[in-house]
Amino acid sequence: MKQYFVHIIHIIYCALWCLVLALPARAQHVVDDRRLPDSLQRVLAKAGPLKDQTEALFGLSDYYSTRDTTKALDYARQALDRSKQDAYLSAIAHFYLAGVYFEFNPDRSQEEYLYAEKQLAKFPQPEALVYRSRAWNNYGALEQRRDNTRGYIDILINKALPLAQQAGDSTRVALNYHNIGLVLLNMGDYGRALQYFPRAIAIMEANTTVYADLADAYVLSARASLLQGKSAMAKPLLDKARKVLTPNPDSPYWPLYYAVEGAYYRAVGDRAKAHQSLAQGLILADRMQDRFEKRSLLYEQFNLYKDEKNYTAARNLLQQGLALEASFPLSKNKRQWLYDLAETEKQAGNMEAAFTWMRQYALLSDSIHANQTNTEIARLEAQFRTTEKEKQILTLEHEKKIDARDRKFQVLLLLSVIAGLLLIASLAVMRLRYRQRMAARREEEHQAELEKKNYAALMDGQEQERQRMARDLHDGLGCQLSAVKLNLSRINAESAREAQSLQLVTDQLDQSIRELRWISRNMMPESLLTLGLTDALKDLCGSVMSAQLRVVYNAYHIDAALPLSTQTMIYRMIQEIISNAVKHAGASVILLQCSQEEDRFFITVEDNGKGFDPATVQSGGIGLKNIRNRVEYFKGSLVIESSPEGTIINIELNVASAT
Known part of the structure; x- marks a missing residue:
């Protein structure tokens, strides 16, 4: 019988993988949140907008969800009651209500997360996308606790992460990378976990605000390094984590830190420091009522006593862990505790006790296998029935x-x-x-x-x-x-x-x-008939000049072969403009410039008179109306800019259209 027992032990030992306790995916947290409740209570005390009031209630519910479930539930229900008239805020209220139920009623929690995600899908704003990403993340974390780790990583990669990327929230993207690394760590895929943790760390380090989640990423990355046998990589990560957490001695991230620090000291052979770190972590875990991290700390301490061949102490820690395991649904972890108990009793020479623990282990393994088999059979039967119906x-x-x-x-x-x-x-x-x-x-x-x-x-x-x-x-x-x-x-x-x-x-x-x-x-004008347009305009300017009026005239590239009718009409337009500047505007200086580029003839007249309103003059002024008619005849354009400081008139004519 002894030889049969030893053979069974050998087979099981070869099949087992190193225990990595599943860790819950956390939301984004500031390093020191001890003053948060007071500041949120001050917001509630003011008669502010509905959004501010409900957001304060959301924050209080989230803060107490890991500290005082009764308070957390009360704040969540208050938020739900106040947000009834606002569909968006009501959906967020269901999200925080799900967070309250996360620990003690997983079924209700998942229902609330799915309901919140469905309602938030109606809203396109980035904040709604972030809440949807968080809802899927937390729903998947509960699936992981149901021993559905692959389901959780599928949700992270295909739902939570794409929503965070769509929202453009780099911090939420970092947290999803962090959680993917965490799941891979729990699955024993340390190499791939060490691909995702650095991505999360790089984004968090670039953030102007330092969150406690950065310390969590450092610690988990250190744990993955230790499990890969890379102890030298773990210490710098742990030092960075301690620097982040030091401002808040009450941070809930300390127990995990001490668990990994103890594992590091055990890996480098400093057992005294390992005992010190693990003992400090257990004190904090008990004070914070953190059963999850306490289980991890107990297992690290068991490994330490096992290395010291202190099988009595090792057995006591395993029995504490097994008792604690009753509150967790992950049967694979319970199976590991049973196997380690059998191995410890075997090393201590208690073969009968070892056989008892191994039998419980075998029964639990058969039960897990049977459940998996039944699940697979049910899936195949459902698939067969679906195929027949199809x-x-x-x-x-x-x-x-x-x-x-x-x-x-x-x-x-x-x-x-x-x-x-x-x-x-x-x-x-x-x-x-x-x-x-x-x-x-x-x-x-x-x-x-x-x-x-x-x-x-x-x-x-x-x-x-x-x-x-x-x-x-x-x-x-x-x-x-x-x-x-x-x-x-x-x-x-x-x-x-x-x-x-x-x-x-x-x-x-x-x-x-x-x-x-x-x-x-x-x-x-005789000069127009004998000398042409350029000289005729020069004579016109000279005829109106006086001691009170100075006229500056420039002409460039005017074609002397323009038809007389065209020259005459251009002359009449300029004559009318100058006459208006003298008689009505009271100008003392007039600038006239004429130029021609192929078939385009340009006229610019500028004066320093008192100006006029082209809109009012257009309706009753005969002179301006005649000018507009001539411009239209040439298929040209007329632009008038007038103010109390003077008037600028720009005319462009198509002289080819008049030929």
Whole structure:
């Protein structure tokens, strides 16, 4: 019997993997949160907005969820009651209610997380995405506690992490990397765990705010390094974790820290420091009522006593751990405790006790295997039934398809005919509308051409009439007045009084002749006919200059071959603008610049007058209206900028359109 027992022990020893106790995934926490309840209570004391009040209740519920379940539940229910009228806040309230039930009612907790996630999915804001990521994370953590570790890592990778990335929350992404590393650590995949912990650490270290989760990542990364046999990598990580946690001696992360620190000292052979670290961790775990970390600390201490061959102390620690295991659902861990008890009793020479523990281990292993087998059989049966139903459904669907195929063909044929008729009708309507649009466009172009021709004829008629009147005034009346002046000059006055009277009449006659010549030149400037537009504009500027008015004129690249009608219309526009600046604006300086680039003619007139409102002048001013008509005739543009400091007029003409 002894040989059979030893054989069983050997087989089981080869099959077992090193125990890694499953750790719960934590939310983001500040290093020192001892003042948090007071600050949140002050928010509640103020009659602030509903969002501020409910967020304070959320914070209090989250704070007490690991310290005082009664208080945490009370705050969560208050938040749920206050947020009834706000669907978004109500969904978040269910999230925090799930957090309260996390430890003592996992089924209710998972229900609340799923409900909160479903309600939050209706809201697109990043905060809602973050809460959904947290809900899936915590739901998966409970699945891990149900011994469904692979289900948890699937949720992390396919649900929690993508939602955090979609929200653009780098801290939440880091926490998901942290939790993925934690699950891989629990699964014994230390190499891959050490790929995810550094990702989380890099993001958290770059954050301006230092969270206690960074210490947690350091400690777990150190644990993975120890389990890989890389003790030298663990110590710097533990030192960084201690630096983060030191400001808060009551941090719930200390027990885990001491558990890993004790494992480190055991790995490097410093058993005294290992005992000291583990004892400190157990004191804190008992004070914080942290059963989870206490279990981890007990197992590390058991390994330490086993190394020292103190089997009595090792057995006592294993029995404490086994008793503590009754409050956890992970049967695999319980199986490990039983196996270690059997091994410890064997090493102590208590073969009967070792056999008793090994029998319990074997029974539990058979039970686990049976449960897994039953689960697999149930899954296969469900899959078989689903396959049979799918076959029946496919058969019925095939028959329905055969019956419906003819009807579908007839319907498609009818729809095709209707679609063809509609297409033909649509094309006919579109063609008719196109013809109507083209006819309307041709009519508009014809009317515009007629208006242009009429306007050109009107302008030509006006200019011809002005030329005729100018010639009549100059050649007729002007000559007569000159003859009268000549005759008057031949009269000899007999007395000084008569000579004075005669001189007065002669002066008045000279004034009349000059006025007549000015009118004649304005009606048709002789320089425009003889010298061209450039010189005609120069004469125009010179004629209006006086002691009170200075006119600056510049001309560039003006084509002397422009048609006379075009030159005349440009001259009239500038004449009107200068006249307005002198008569109405009271300008003392006028700047005129004309230039030409191929078929584009540019006019800029700037004065320092008192300005005007183009909108009011447009409706009643004949001069400005004439200018606009001429600009439109040339298919050009007119821009007026006027203020009390002066006026700037920019005109661009297409002189090719007038030819």
